[in-house]
Amino acid sequence: MLWIKNGIVIDPKNGIDGEKMDIFVKDGKIVEESEVNKNECQVIDANNKLVLAGGVDMHAHIAGSKINTGRTMRPEEMRIVRQTAGKLRASMGRVLLTSPAIGYEYAKIGYTTAVEAASPPIGSPHTHEELDAIPVVDKAALPVFGNWHPVFKFTAEKDREKLKAFIAWALERTKGFGVKVVNPGGVEAWMYGGNVRSLDDEVPNFGVTPREIITELVKANEELNLPHSVHLHCNNLGVPGNYQTTIETMKLVSGMKNDDRQVLHVTHVQFNAYAGSSWRDVASGAEEIAKVVNSMDNVTIDMGQPIFGHATAMTGDAPFQFTLHKLTGARWSNKDSEIEGGAGIVPIVYLPKNPVHALQWAIGLELGLLVDSDKVVLSTDYPNGGPYTEYPYIMAMLMSKRMREKELERVSPYVQKATSLAAIDVEKTLYEVVQMTRSLPARVLGLENKGHLGVGADADIAIYNINPAEVDPSAQYDVINAEFRRPVYTIKGGEVVVRDGAIVAETWGRTYWVDARKKVDMQAIDEDLNSFFEYYSVERRNYGVDDYWMRSPERLEVN
Amino acid sequence: MAYAICTFCGNVCDDVEFDVNTQKGKKLCALGLAKFREKERIKSPMVDGKEVSYEEAIEKAVEILVSAKKPLLYGWASTVNEAIRYGVLLTEKVRGVYDQCASVCHAPGTLAVIEEGIPGGSLGAVKNRADMVIFWGSNPLEAHPRHPTRYSVMAKGFLIKNRKDRKVVVVDVRKTKSASMADKFIQIRPGYDYAIISALRALAKGEDIEADEVGGVPKEELAELAEEMKSAKYGVIFYGLGVTQSRGRDRNVENAVKLIQLLNRYTRWIIWPMRGHYNVVGAGEVPAWEVGYQYGIDFSRGYPRFSPAEFSAVEMLLRRDCDAMLVVSSDPAAHFPRKAVEHMKKIPVIQIDPFPNMTTLLSNVVIPSAVAGIEAEGNVYRMDGIVLRVKKLVDSQYWSDEKILHEMLKIVEEKLEG
Ligand code: SF4
Ligand SMILES: [Zn+2]
Numbered sequence: 001m002l003w004i005k006n007g008i009v010i011d012p013k014n015g016i017d018g019e020k021m022d023i024f025v026k027d028g029k030i031v032e033e034s035e036v037n038k039n040e041c042q043v044i045d046a047n048n049k050l051v052l053a054g055g056v057d058m059h060a061h062i063a064g065s066k067i068n069t070g071r072t073m074r075p076e077e078m079r080i081v082r083q084t085a086g087k088l089r090a091s092m093g094r095v096l097l098t099s100p101a102i103g104y105e106y107a108k109i110g111y112t113t114a115v116e117a118a119s120p121p122i123g124s125p126h127t128h129e130e131l132d133a134i135p136v137v138d139k140a141a142l143p144v145f146g147n148w149h150p151v152f153k154f155t156a157e158k159d160r161e162k163l164k165a166f167i168a169w170a171l172e173r174t175k176g177f178g179v180k181v182v183n184p185g186g187v188e189a190w191m192y193g194g195n196v197r198s199l200d201d202e203v204p205n206f207g208v209t210p211r212e213i214i215t216e217l218v219k220a221n222e223e224l225n226l227p228h229s230v231h232l233h234c235n236n237l238g239v240p241g242n243y244q245t246t247i248e249t250m251k252l253v254s255g256m257k258n259d260d261r262q263v264l265h266v267t268h269v270q271f272n273a274y275a276g277s278s279w280r281d282v283a284s285g286a287e288e289i290a291k292v293v294n295s296m297d298n299v300t301i302d303m304g305q306p307i308f309g310h311a312t313a314m315t316g317d318a319p320f321q322f323t324l325h326k327l328t329g330a331r332w333s334n335k336d337s338e339i340e341g342g343a344g345i346v347p348i349v350y351l352p353k354n355p356v357h358a359l360q361w362a363i364g365l366e367l368g369l370l371v372d373s374d375k376v377v378l379s380t381d382y383p384n385g386g387p388y389t390e391y392p393y394i395m396a397m398l399m400s401k402r403m404r405e406k407e408l409e410r411v412s413p414y415v416q417k418a419t420s421l422a423a424i425d426v427e428k429t430l431y432e433v434v435q436m437t438r439s440l441p442a443r444v445l446g447l448e449n450k451g452h453l454g455v456g457a458d459a460d461i462a463i464y465n466i467n468p469a470e471v472d473p474s475a476q477y478d479v480i481n482a483e484f485r486r487p488v489y490t491i492k493g494g495e496v497v498v499r500d501g502a503i504v505a506e507t508w509g510r511t512y513w514v515d516a517r518k519k520v521d522m523q524a525i526d527e528d529l530n531s532f533f534e535y536y537s538v539e540r541r542n543y544g545v546d547d548y549w550m551r552s553p554e555r556l557e558v559n
Numbered sequence: 560m561a562y563a564i565c566t567f568c569g570n571v572c573d574d575v576e577f578d579v580n581t582q583k584g585k586k587l588c589a590l591g592l593a594k595f596r597e598k599e600r601i602k603s604p605m606v607d608g609k610e611v612s613y614e615e616a617i618e619k620a621v622e623i624l625v626s627a628k629k630p631l632l633y634g635w636a637s638t639v640n641e642a643i644r645y646g647v648l649l650t651e652k653v654r655g656v657y658d659q660c661a662s663v664c665h666a667p668g669t670l671a672v673i674e675e676g677i678p679g680g681s682l683g684a685v686k687n688r689a690d691m692v693i694f695w696g697s698n699p700l701e702a703h704p705r706h707p708t709r710y711s712v713m714a715k716g717f718l719i720k721n722r723k724d725r726k727v728v729v730v731d732v733r734k735t736k737s738a739s740m741a742d743k744f745i746q747i748r749p750g751y752d753y754a755i756i757s758a759l760r761a762l763a764k765g766e767d768i769e770a771d772e773v774g775g776v777p778k779e780e781l782a783e784l785a786e787e788m789k790s791a792k793y794g795v796i797f798y799g800l801g802v803t804q805s806r807g808r809d810r811n812v813e814n815a816v817k818l819i820q821l822l823n824r825y826t827r828w829i830i831w832p833m834r835g836h837y838n839v840v841g842a843g844e845v846p847a848w849e850v851g852y853q854y855g856i857d858f859s860r861g862y863p864r865f866s867p868a869e870f871s872a873v874e875m876l877l878r879r880d881c882d883a884m885l886v887v888s889s890d891p892a893a894h895f896p897r898k899a900v901e902h903m904k905k906i907p908v909i910q911i912d913p914f915p916n917m918t919t920l921l922s923n924v925v926i927p928s929a930v931a932g933i934e935a936e937g938n939v940y941r942m943d944g945i946v947l948r949v950k951k952l953v954d955s956q957y958w959s960d961e962k963i964l965h966e967m968l969k970i971v972e973e974k975l976e977g
Contacts, residue, residue: 063848065944071847073672075865078851084861085651087976092851092863099848122681125938125946129640130848149717191688191793193827322823325676332820333672335944336680336829339687339717345676535717537683537710541562542573542947549938549948 007046013452054112054460063130103135110462124174138509146181147341173544178228182316190319227446243285268304268381283418290370305364307386318342355414373432392484400477566932569942588704601927627883630655634889636836639937642960659842662871671812687716691791696801750806840940892917935959
């Protein structure tokens with residue numbers, strides 16, 4: 001039992017903005033004062049300190065074949081020693097981290113939940129092995145659907161019932177959390193050396209288009225009433241002019257509604273927010289995208305903010321990864337995966353003086369600033385845009401025009417010409433930044449017990465040495481940037497795991513997965529599944545993950 | 560008959576069946592069947608030749624590892640990921656060196672990944688799409704007998720309706736058994752892989768080469784091969800030890816990867832190694848996520864360092880740089896150079912293995928284990944990185960590798976912290 005005393009609480013979901021209050025914890029949950037025996041409580045003095053729910057990273061690549069191939073390909077990434085082995089594990093890595101380091105580093109910035117945003121379905125046992133090796137945080141994985149042959153087939157046949165049954169089957173088999181879509185149709189085209197360029201390009205051999213794939217998956221997802229919406233990496237990623245495709249894609253869900261959350265989450269939008277027609281005249285399309293997102297009540301996005309320095313591009317967007325390899329000449333790994341799609345990995349480094357990199361950096365910030373704080377989640381698309389350990393930097397930048405002005409001095413002047421960043425006066429409040437890192441990502445994911453501090457919430461709590469009554473984030477951005485990197489406490493499931501910025505205990509979180517089988521007729525696709533497995537190199541009976549293999553699975557049943 | 564998953568070679572065939580009572584199998588090749596059939600086992604845990612309990616053997620093993628200055632923990636290619644994970648954690652705890660079988664076979668391929676990456680695909684991608692398959696320095700019919708039928712030659716898939724839809728080429732220094740199933744066999748002179756790949760790169764780019772032949776292959780033949788590669792819709796090179804263990808080693812693979820990078824500018828190509836043991840891939844993947852590297856990892860400073868030339872098992876032994884050794888599911892005494900084995904004879908050796916082998920003879924502590932895939936379950940990586948969970952078909956008196964190593968880790972932790 002914990003008694004967190006006199007903290008200054010910001011809890012957007014419950015409308016609390018800087019109130020001094022006590023919080024009580026029992027059995028890993030936040031409870032009413034009357035539920036605890038105060039004499040038995042461990043008291044945590046939070047006087048003049050900021051008390052928040054633990055951060056929620058709804059989009060990062062933290063487990064599975066992509067990041068692990070990245071580690072193998074980039075031993076130079078592994079040479080940073082964050083912690084030597086002792087009572088706790090050795091913790092290694094610059095931007096790419098080992099599994100123990102991933103959990104520790106999240107906790108060290110006050111984050112307590114993280115979602116692997118793209119798991120190749122047949123690779124799900126590997127994804128879960130690595131998730132199981134990440135300490136502290138709660139986790140989930142999103143299997144990738146947008147280039148899976150059964151999805152093409154049921155979309156072409158306009159058989160929504162079968163598509164729904166297939167999604168339910170796949171989520172159960174992969175122990176997945178929701179429907180991720182990466183460059184729908186484009187990765188299948190890559191199997192023939194191509195890509196798709198518009199929402200209406202046909203996928204070779206299947207006669208379906210990205211427009212149809214996205215629309216059908218969103219409708220199926222909504223009819224299944226999954227906790228999370230479709231989570232989309234748009235077509236044309238990394239292509240100048242692509243902001244139009246992004247806007248067109250968002251509009252596909254106009255008129256669709258869900259009372260609890262968005263019906264479409266468009267991810268790492270920075271990479272899909274370029275105006276212009278080539279790399280020579282590329283510019284920001286962030287303003288146009290922000291207008292559209294703000295005008296719709298059913299679309300959310302995350303930033304995909306690049307951080308200057310090293311990063312590793314790793315996505316299920318295999319054709320994009322090859323283009324990047326050709327562009328930079330860097331190492332390239334590729335993995336075509338059965339009938340499910342593919343993936344690629346390419347090292348990158350974002351340089352402030354490089355016009356394109358500076359532009360990308362500015363676009364990420366523009367999106368964070370111009371989109372309403374209940375519609376844009378803070379992310380770097382780790383490790384694509386850089387390390388999540390730099391979230392405090394992004395938080396500080398969003399809150400301080402002065403900090404941005406200072407940073408603008410060191411980046412390529414191309415940014416002045418091609419973006420409006422310098423002219424943006426918006427300074428997000430602490431409350432808004434808490435929304436973007438806690439309540440909003442939890443709502444986007446549909447995790448009711450995350451991202452807030454109301455009674456019944458998981459006792460995932462971060463306490464920072466920031467007194468909102470005294471600190472002016474606009475002027476004292478250094479304080480914001482520094483203090484969000486060293487929580488006084490990070491509490492996970494009611495246990496103190498970080499004290500004064502250092503890991504003090506290793507705990508193990510849960511892995512959420514979604515079971516929607518009750519909503520569908522699984523029998524209806526039985527024969528179809530048998531024929532799909534003709535094209536697999538494994539037997540149907542050996543495909544997927546059983547929950548007893550996992551360290552701590554938590555099934556969320558959809559009714 | 561019970562459904563099984565074969566735990567012999569890197570194919571990890573998951574369509575097989577086996578009956579432990581009658582000792583009969585279905586779909587298993589001769590190598591797989593031999594693996595599944597009962598054979599001589601290590602009867603009991605032993606310390607210095609004396610039969611002891613599991614607990615006593617583990618206690619003794621822990622004592623050796625904890626009191627060693629630099630223990631070498633080696634093997635891992637023929638056990639499950641869960642056991643490997645405990646092995647990595649154990650190595651970190653005792654500040655030893657982790658190395659695995661790849662360091663004596665496919666490690667040059669890993670070095671090539673560091674240089675250039677690996678443009679690859681799953682075996683299912685090959686089965687569905689590959690209309691051109693090149694086996695380069697690999698001999699599937701003898702080393703991975705069911706590879707051609709299941710994945711690469713006769714396998715039918717999405718775009719490949721029959722054998723005729725696929726062109727199969729074998730490149731090797733001698734006419735292997737596999738050459739007989741190929742549409743084309745190209746015999747090369749030993750040690751000329753690099754030069755031939757360079758020639759193919761030039762020819763594919765449309766450049767001329769100033770030689771009538773390279774590595775024993777006439778220029779016309781190479782030009783024809785380059786042309787065929789460019790006009791394939793989806794091609795794959797499966798390379799084997801003939802490439803990694805001949806002159807040039809990792810440079811050969813690196814050069815081949817560059818050829819693949821080039822070919823992807825015209826059409827689609829992938830490349831993949833033909834990994835040998837059923838879970839040699841896991842022996843690299845597990846440490847990669849736990850500590851950042853695949854093999855040759857030293858923890859003596861309390862954090863992992865990767866240096867193949869220093870920390871691979873043979874190098875360690877030749878330099879007499881380790882003062883104890885744990886061998887898991889491997890037989891270095893039979894396969895390592897004589898001088899390396901000599902050092903093994905001088906230091907305390909612990910063996911965990913279901914079967915007796917040469918290493919048993921020089922081991923101070925011998926801990927017999929259950930056979931993964933028959934008596935114990937767990938996750939393994941097929942050669943293409945696809946995870947399968949091998950099954951337990953029958954109960955056994957033997958402890959699994961996972962259990963043995965977990966116990967060892969627990970006791971080491973107690974000793975170091977207590
Ligand atoms: S090919 Fe390999 S995995 Fe398949 S049955 Fe034979 S030995 Fe076993
Ligand atoms: Zn991503």
